[in-house]
């Protein structure tokens with residue numbers, strides 16, 4: 533069984549908990565220390581419950597709070613070599629463990645399969661978690677869908693999927709043209725339609741939990757993201773979760 537919950541999701545900060553048995557991992561931490569503790573407590577967890585922190589990439593909304601939190605609570609941190617070097621995280625008082633972007637590894641009861649994604653960072657990763665039977669995929673901060681992603685996420689039981697923006701809202705926004713191009717570009721962020729396209733292209737027959745994540749507060753609306761995903765799956769809007777910037781989302785379970 534896998535359980536997962538979010539402390540918050542979006543460009544102002546991200547952190548996800550993934551749990552199997554007694555193993556609880558935090559993925560990214562884009563919040564300050566006090567805020568992280570507050571959000572963990574809301575989900576019934578404390579730093580003592582964590583086996584460590586897994587990092588997707590060096591952008592501040594993901595890495596910002598990781599090093600001070602890991603140092604303070606003596607937690608190991610797993611990250612790619614590119615993320616490590618981009619973060620200049622050379623510090624002898626935090627247990628940093630560099631991972632191979634293509635090799636699975638285990639932490640307690642969780643098996644973690646990293647995979648590279650196109651995003652404007654040094655060596656950005658996303659992950660598929662497994663307890664040996666059930667799989668949970670995480671896919672945010674990716675400019676486009678690749679065949680490798682489709683292969684990995686096909687037949688998955690749970691998915692936290694970026695729905696960063698609505699293409700029309702972004703095009704009509706008052707963002708500078710360069711920023712609009714960065715977000716919509718091949719190394720930017722997934723828009724609602726691209727996320728929905730992934731669901732159409734993979735085997736989604738075993739999907740028990742789907743959560744839209746990393747929504748832009750300016751260039752998206754939860755209702756638009758939900759509608760895009762529910763239309764792609766042919767399911768009810770109520771079946772789709774949304775990870776909020778403030779609220780994240782409460783524990784969900786895959787069995």
Ligand SMILES: [Zn+2]
Pocket residue numbers: 542543546591593594673746
């Ligand atoms: Zn991000």
Ligand SMILES: [Zn+2]
Pocket residue numbers: 589591651653673
């Ligand atoms: Zn990013």
